[in-house]
Amino acid sequence: MRFSRLFAPTLKESPAEAEVISHKLLLRAAMIRKVAAGIYTFLPLGNRTLKKIEKIVREEMDGVGAQEILMSALQPSDLWMKSGRWDQYGPEMMRLKDRHNRDFALGPTHEELVTDLAMKEARSYRQLPLTLYQIQVKFRDEIRPRFGLLRGREFIMKDAYSFNLDQDDLEKSYETMYHAYNRIFSRCGLEFRAVDADTGLIGGSVSKEFMVLADAGEDTVIYCDTCEYAANLEVAKTRTTDTPATETDNEGEHAVGEGDLCPECDGLLKSAKGIEVGQIFQLGVKYSEAMGATYIDENGDLKPYVMGCYGIGVSRLMAAAIEQHNDEGGIIWPMAIAPYHVEIVVLNYDRDEQQELADDLYNGLTGRNIEVLLDDRMESAGKKFADADLIGIPVQVVIGARTLKSGNIEVKVRATGERRDVPLEKAVELIADVVRELTAG
Ligand code: ATP
Ligand code: MG
Numbered sequence: 001m002r003f004s005r006l007f008a009p010t011l012k013e014s015p016a017e018a019e020v021i022s023h024k025l026l027l028r029a030a031m032i033r034k035v036a037a038g039i040y041t042f043l044p045l046g047n048r049t050l051k052k053i054e055k056i057v058r059e060e061m062d063g064v065g066a067q068e069i070l071m072s073a074l075q076p077s078d079l080w081m082k083s084g085r086w087d088q089y090g091p092e093m094m095r096l097k098d099r100h101n102r103d104f105a106l107g108p109t110h111e112e113l114v115t116d117l118a119m120k121e122a123r124s125y126r127q128l129p130l131t132l133y134q135i136q137v138k139f140r141d142e143i144r145p146r147f148g149l150l151r152g153r154e155f156i157m158k159d160a161y162s163f164n165l166d167q168d169d170l171e172k173s174y175e176t177m178y179h180a181y182n183r184i185f186s187r188c189g190l191e192f193r194a195v196d197a198d199t200g201l202i203g204g205s206v207s208k209e210f211m212v213l214a215d216a217g218e219d220t221v222i223y224c225d226t227c228e229y230a231a232n233l234e235v236a237k238t239r240t241t242d243t244p245a246t247e248t249d250n251e252g253e254h255a256v257g258e259g260d261l262c263p264e265c266d267g268l269l270k271s272a273k274g275i276e277v278g279q280i281f282q283l284g285v286k287y288s289e290a291m292g293a294t295y296i297d298e299n300g301d302l303k304p305y306v307m308g309c310y311g312i313g314v315s316r317l318m319a320a321a322i323e324q325h326n327d328e329g330g331i332i333w334p335m336a337i338a339p340y341h342v343e344i345v346v347l348n349y350d351r352d353e354q355q356e357l358a359d360d361l362y363n364g365l366t367g368r369n370i371e372v373l374l375d376d377r378m379e380s381a382g383k384k385f386a387d388a389d390l391i392g393i394p395v396q397v398v399i400g401a402r403t404l405k406s407g408n409i410e411v412k413v414r415a416t417g418e419r420r421d422v423p424l425e426k427a428v429e430l431i432a433d434v435v436r437e438l439t440a441g
Contacts, residue, residue, distance in 0.1 A: 001340070001372070001373050001374070002374050002376050003373060003374060003375040003376060003377050003387075004376050004377050004378075006044060006045075006373070007030075007043060007044050008030040008043065008044065008045055008391070009030050009043075010028060010029060010030045010387050010390055010391070011027060011028045011030070012028075012386075013028075014027070014028060015027050017034075018148065019146070019147065020147045020148070020150065020216040020323070021216065021322065021323060021326055022147070022148055022149070022150065022216065022319035022320070022322035022323045022326075023147050023148030023149070023150070023319070025322050025326060025330055025331050025390070026046065026148050026149060026318075026319065026322065027148070028330070028390060029045065029330060029331055029390045029391045029392065030043050030045055030046075030391075031043060031045050031046030031049065031318075032046045032148065032149065037145045037153065038142060038145025038146075038151065038152040038153030038154065039145075039152065039153055039154045040148070040149065040152065040154075044339075045339040045391060046318070046339075048339035048340070049318055049333070049337050049338070049339050050156065050314065050315065050318060052336065052337045052338075052339075053188060053314055053317055053318060053337050054135050054156075054158075054314060056184055056187050056188060056336065056337070057135065057158045057184055057312060057314065058135070060180045060183050060184045060187075061133050061158070061160060061180065063180070064131075064176050064177070064179075064180045065131065066131040066132065066133045066160050067130075067131065067132055067133070068132075068133055068134060068135075069132050069133070069134050070134050070136060071107075071110050071113050071114065071117075071134055071136065072107075072113070073106055073107050073136065073137055073138075073139070074104055074105075074106060074107075075104060075105050075106075075107045075110075075112065075113055076102070076103070076104055077095075077102070077103035077104060077105065079112040079113060079116055079291075080105065080112055082112070082290065082291045082292075083111065083112050083115075083287055083290045083291055084290055085112070085201070086103075086105075088201065089105075089108065089201065091141060091143075092108060092140050092141050092142065092143075093105050093106075093108055093140075093141065094106040094108075094139045094140075094141050094153075105139075106139035107138060107139065108138055108139060108140045109138065109157075109159065109202065109309075109311070110134070110136075110159055110161070111161065111202070111283070111287050111307075111309060112287070112291070114132060114161045115161075115287045115288060115291050115293045115305070115307070116291065116293075117132075118130065118132075118161075118163045118293060118305060119288075119291070119292070119293035119294065119295075119305075122163060122295065123295055123296055124295060124296055125165060125295055125296065125297045125298055125303075127295075128163055128164060128165050128169070128295060128305075129162055129163060129164045129165065129169055129172075129173055130162070130163045131160055131161065131162040131163075131173060132160065132161055133158060133159065133160035133161070133310075134158070134159060134160075135156065135157070135158045135314060136156070136157065136159070137154055137155070137156055137157075138154070138155055138156070138157045138159075139153065139154055140153060140155075141153055147216065147218075147319070148319055149315045149316055149318055149319035150216065150218075150275060150316055150319045150320070151218070151316075152315065152316075155313065155314075155315045155316065156313075156314040156315040157311055157312065157313055157314060158311065158312040158314055159309065159310070159311045159312075160177065160309065160310040160311075161307065161308070161309050161310070162174075162177075162307060162308040162309075162310070163295075163305040163306075163307060164305065164306045164307065164308065165295075165297075165303075165306065166303075166306055167284070167306055169306065170282055170284070170306045170307070170308050171282070173308050174206070174280060174282050174308050177280050177308070177310045178194070178208065178280060181194070181210055181278055181280065181310070181312070182194070184278075184312065185210055185212075185277065185278070185317075187336055188317060188321060188334065188336060188337055189321065189325065189334025189335070189336055189337065189441070190212050190277070190317075190320065190321060190324060190334075191212065191213055191324060192210050192211060192212045192213065192277065193210075193211050193213060193221060193223065193230050193274070194208045194209070194210050194211075194230070195208065195209050195210075195211055195221055195222075195223070195230040195231050195232050195274070196208065196230070196231035196232065196235050196236075197209035197231070197232050197234070197235060197279060198232060198234045198235050199281055202279075202281055202283070202309065203281075203283060203286045203287075204281040204282050204283035204284055204286055204308075204309075205282055205284060206281070206282040207279060207280065207281045207282070208279070208280050209232055209274075209276045209278070209279045210276070210277050210278040210279070210312075211232075211274030211275065211276055211277070212274060212275040212277050212317075212320040212321075212323070212324060213272050213273070213274055213324075214273060214274070214275050214320060214323035214324055215273050215323075216273070216275065216323045217272075217273035217274040217275040217276075217323075218273075218275070219232055219233070219273070219274045219275070219276055220232070220233035220271055220272075220273060220274070221233070221271065221272050221273070221274040222236035222256055222257075222269050222270070222271050223269065223270055223271075223272070224262040224264065224265060224267040224268070224269055224270075225267050225268050225269075225270050226262065226265050226266065226267025226268075227262060227264055227265040227267055229262050229263065229264045229265070229267075232274075233250065233255075233256065233271070234250065235249065235250065236249065236250060236256040236269070237249045237256065237263040238254070238256045238260035238261055238262070238263055238269060239260075239261040239262065239263050240254070240261075247263045256269065257269070257271060258270055258271045275316065275319075275320045275323065276313070276316075277312060277313055277316055277317045277320050278310075278311060278312040278313065278317075279310075279311050280308070280309075280310045280311075281308060281309050281310070282308050283307040283308055283309055284306055284307065285304040285305070285306055285307070286307070287307055288304035288305040288306070288307060289304050293305055318337070321333070321334060321337060325392075325415075326392075329386070329389030329390065330389045330390030330391065330392050331390065331391065331392030332392050332394075332414050332415045333392045333393065333394055333414075334394075335394050335435065335438040335439045335441075336439065338392070338393055338394050339371075339373075339391070339393065340371040340372060340373040340393050341370050341371045341372070341393070341394060341395060341435050342365055342370055342371070342372045342373070342393065342394075342395045342396075342397060342431060342435060343372070343373045343374075343375060343388050343391070343393040343395070343396050343397070344358055344361060344362060344372060344373070344374045344375065344397045344399060345375045345381075345384050345385065345388055345396060345397065345398050345399070346358040346374065346375060346376055346399045346400075347381050347384070347398070347399065347400035347401070348400065348401070349376040349377070349378070350378065351401075353404050354399055354400065354401075354403075354404070355376075357399055357403065357404070357424070358374060358376070358399050361397065361399070361409070361427055361428065361431075362374050364427075364428035365428055365431060365432065368428065368432050370431075370432060370435055373391075373393060375387070375388065381400075388414075389414070392414055393414065394413070394414050394415065394435075394438050395411065395412070395413060395414065395431065395434055395435060395438065396411070396412040396413075396414060397409055397410070397411050397412075397427075397431060398410040398412070403424070406421070407423060407424050408421035408422060408423055408424065409421065409422050409423075409424060409427045409431075411430070411431060411434060413434065413438070415438075
């Protein structure tokens with residue numbers, strides 16, 4: 001892609017409304033634009049990153065046998081009446097009426113719709129276990145939409161639902177998803193932790209949240225400095241000092257905090273801020289019983305599906321990645337989710353030799369399936385370098401008068417600032433090596 005043609009209106013200053021770093025940089029680097037509070041348009045660069053995250057999510061979901069569907073965002077109220085959540089959900093649910101005065105909601109989540117689908121179309125035990133997923137827009141009229149993509153009112157979620165034969169079967173699906181989630185967040189280049197979690201409005205018993213550790217996080221993660229114990233503060237437990245055999249949690253006297261005793265070993269608890277990028281739930285029969293959703297078992301008896309559900313905040317993940325990967329210059333995209341792999345900054349594209357060199361390199365790299373942004377704009381070197389750092393493409397390549405004189409191309413790794421000169425005749429190969437190294441992590 002040529003930068004001169006790219007729709008990327010970068011900003012020098014942070015808009016006043018942006019409080020956290022990811023929001024500032026998403027706006028400044030022309031990844032998103034605001035439509036209304038908590039509602040955004042993804043511009044070409046942001047959209048490319050979003051699609052890369054979605055691709056990783058799809059590969060891992062398909063890899064564990066989940067099947068992709070696409071459900072409607074517009075949902076009739078009757079299904080929500082059946083589950084009892086039409087009243088429970090409250091003002092967070094965006095509601096509207098059609099021309100016949102019938103009630104609808106813009107889906108905040110899809111348990112009702114998918115359960116209705118399964119009970120009509122997956123009637124036999126032979127079809128189970130069945131896991132369906134989608135990557136789709138969700139609507140929640142959040143009381144405080146803020147922090148850009150971290151808490152939107154319209155956002156993109158991957159939601160998966162498993163229909164299982166019994167509790168044992170559910171535990172297998174849950175475990176499989178747990179591992180798939182670990183792979184997804186690792187592949188996206190995130191530092192994260194799976195923690196015990198509250199089940200909130202979704203319900204069910206067992207649940208884990210996946211937390212990206214970052215100061216902008218609205219959740220508090222309590223974790224042990226010695227063992228694997230980690231929990232959202234909402235459900236964190238500690239061992240009381242007076243009666244070491246008993247556990248206590250945040251429901252009792254005492255709020256769990258830093259320095260308290262771990263409930264599972266002799267370690268001490270610590271706390272950190274986290275951004276919830278995903279959550280998995282063992283729902284059990286909550287929805288199937290409320291909605292009368294049953295399958296026919298091998299003896300011909302009707303049994304309620306035992307269900308699980310599994311969400312990832314795809315657009316939130318994009319912001320969380322920036323919270324973890326940035327510096328004063330801008331974004332530092334992990335290779336796997338960067339809008340492009342390499343940016344070629346040409347200092348004087350109007351000079352024939354530089355143009356020729358840049359175009360050759362561009363063609364050589366794209367021929368190797370490397371995604372390249374070529375800055376061919378008639379802008380100052382300073383502006384081009386600043387934009388390159390801001391947008392955060394992992395590898396920067398500089399072509400200028402010096403390149404021609406020395407016969408070497410300067411290659412800079414965005415994350416470390418490390419620069420190396422590579423000889424012109426080997427440039428394609430050596431830059432491809434750098435991309436490969438950074439992909440491997
Ligand atoms: P939160 O506690 O942050 O409000 P939640 O627990 O209500 O989130 P879930 O119902 O678990 O959210 O939804 C699955 C995933 O969708 C979450 O783990 C999160 O990553 C993402 N998500 C939820 N609400 C929002 C939002 N308002 N904006 C962006 N992503 C969101
Ligand atoms: Mg959640």
